[in-house]
Amino acid sequence: MSVLEERLKERFGSRVRANCPLSEFTSFGIGGPADLMVLIETEEELFAALRAAHREAAPAFCLGSGTNLLVSDRGIRGVVICLGDNFKKIEFDGTHVRAGAAAQFGTLVEQAVDRGLEGLEFGEGIPGSVGGALVMNAGAFGGEIARVVTAVHGATIEGQPRTLSDDEVGFAYRRTDLPRGFMIARVNFNLRSGDREVLRTRVADLRSKRAARQPRGVPNAGSIFKNPPGNFAGRLLESAGLKGSRIGGAAFSDQHANFIVNLGGARADEVRALIELARIRVREQSGVALEPEVRMVGEW
Ligand SMILES: Cc1cc2nc3c(=O)[nH]c(=O)nc-3n(C[C@H](O)[C@H](O)[C@H](O)COP(=O)(O)OP(=O)(O)OC[C@H]3O[C@@H](n4cnc5c(N)ncnc54)[C@H](O)[C@@H]3O)c2cc1C
Numbered sequence: 154m155s156v157l158e159e160r161l162k163e164r165f166g167s168r169v170r171a172n173c174p175l176s177e178f179t180s181f182g183i184g185g186p187a188d189l190m191v192l193i194e195t196e197e198e199l200f201a202a203l204r205a206a207h208r209e210a211a212p213a214f215c216l217g218s219g220t221n222l223l224v225s226d227r228g229i230r231g232v233v234i235c236l237g238d239n240f241k242k243i244e245f246d247g248t249h250v251r252a253g254a255a256a257q258f259g260t261l262v263e264q265a266v267d268r269g270l271e272g273l274e275f276g277e278g279i280p281g282s283v284g285g286a287l288v289m290n291a292g293a294f295g296g297e298i299a300r301v302v303t304a305v306h307g308a309t310i311e312g313q314p315r316t317l318s319d320d321e322v323g324f325a326y327r328r329t330d331l332p333r334g335f336m337i338a339r340v341n342f343n344l345r346s347g348d349r350e351v352l353r354t355r356v357a358d359l360r361s362k363r364a365a366r367q368p369r370g371v372p373n374a375g376s377i378f379k380n381p382p383g384n385f386a387g388r389l390l391e392s393a394g395l396k397g398s399r400i401g402g403a404a405f406s407d408q409h410a411n412f413i414v415n416l417g418g419a420r421a422d423e424v425r426a427l428i429e430l431a432r433i434r435v436r437e438q439s440g441v442a443l444e445p446e447v448r449m450v451g452e453w
Pocket residue numbers: 180214215216217218219220221222236254255278279280281282283284285286287288289290291292293327335336337338367373374375376448
C-alpha cells in the first residue's frame with residue numbers, strides 16, 4: 154500500500170478505493186483503473202485530500218460525470234477525486250444561483266426554467282455535472298455557460314481554498330484556462346428574469362432538435378471534435394467518408410459523423426486510433442486540422 158493510500162484511508166476509510174476501473178464512470182464505458190479513487194463529501198475534505206496528494210507529489214484528477222472523457226486503457230495514476238451528494242445542492246436567491254459542482258447541469262437548467270430564469274436553456278440535454286460544464290465551457294445552439302457565471306469557488310492544487318473571478322477562469326470555445334490542478338466545489342451564476350412559458354417552449358424546441366441529431370442508446374462522449382471556425386466538424390468528417398468507419402469496437406456513428414460510439418468492448422486505443430485516422434483524412438481532404446473536444450486523460 155502506498156503512503157498516499159494509507160493517508161487517505163486514515164481520513165476517508167471505505168470511501169477510498171484502490172485500482173478502481175474507470176470504465177464504470179464514463180459515458181463511453183471505456184477506461185482503465187485509477188490507482189486510487191476517493192469520494193469527497195465536504196469542502197474541508199477536498200482541501201485535505203488535495204493536501205495529502207500534494208505532499209506525496211501524486212497527481213490528482215477531478216472526475217465529473219465522465220461524459221466528455223476518453224480515459225486510457227492503462228488508467229489514471231495518482232488519485233481520482235469524486236464529489237459526493239453534498240456537492241449537488243442548488244440554491245436560488247432572486248436571479249442569483251449557487252450550484253454545487255456535482256449537481257447535474259440538466260437539473261440546474263430545469264430548475265432555472267421552472268423559476269422563470271433565463272440564460273441556461275441552451276444546456277437542455279447536455280449531460281454531466283456543473284463542474285464539468287464549467288471546465289469545458291459547455292455550450293450548444295449558440296449559448297455557453299461562460300455568459301452566466303459570476304464566480305467559481307474551489308481549491309488550488311496545494312489544497313488551499315480559492316475563489317476565481319470570471320476573468321481568472323479564462324473561458325474560450327469549449328475550454329477554460331483554470332489554474333493548473335484547480336478543483337471546482339461550487340459555481341455562482343446570475344440569470345435574467347424571463348417568461349416561464351416562453352422558456353419552456355424554447356427548451357422543448359432544443360430537446361427535439363437534439364433528439365433528431367444525436368445517436369441514442371449507444372455509449373459515446375458527445376462531439377469528438379470541436380467545430381473549426383466557420384465550419385462544422387460533422388460536415389468535414391462526413392465528406393471525408395468517415396461516417397460508419399470502424400476500428401475494433403469503436404465506430405463513427407451512422408447518424409452523426411462527429412460522434413464515436415462504443416459498439417461493445419471498445420478500447421481507448423481503438424477510439425484514439427479512429428480519432429487520428431479522422432484527423433489525417435480531414436486534413437488531406439480539406440486542409441483543416443480538427444481539434445478534439447473530448448478530453449483524453451490518463452497514461453497512454
Ligand atoms: C450525448 C452527449 C451529448 C453532449 N452534448 C454536448 C453539448 O451539446 N455541448 C457541450 O458543450 N458538451 C456536450 N457533451 C459533452 C459533455 O457532456 C460536457 O462537456 C459536460 O459538461 C462534461 O461534464 P462532466 O461532468 O461529464 O465532466 P467530465 O467528463 O467528468 O470531465 C470533463 C473535464 O472537466 C474536469 N472536471 C469535472 N468536474 C470538475 C471539478 N469539479 N473540478 C475541476 N475539474 C473538473 C475533468 O477533470 C475533465 O478535465 C455531450 C456529451 C454527451 C455524452
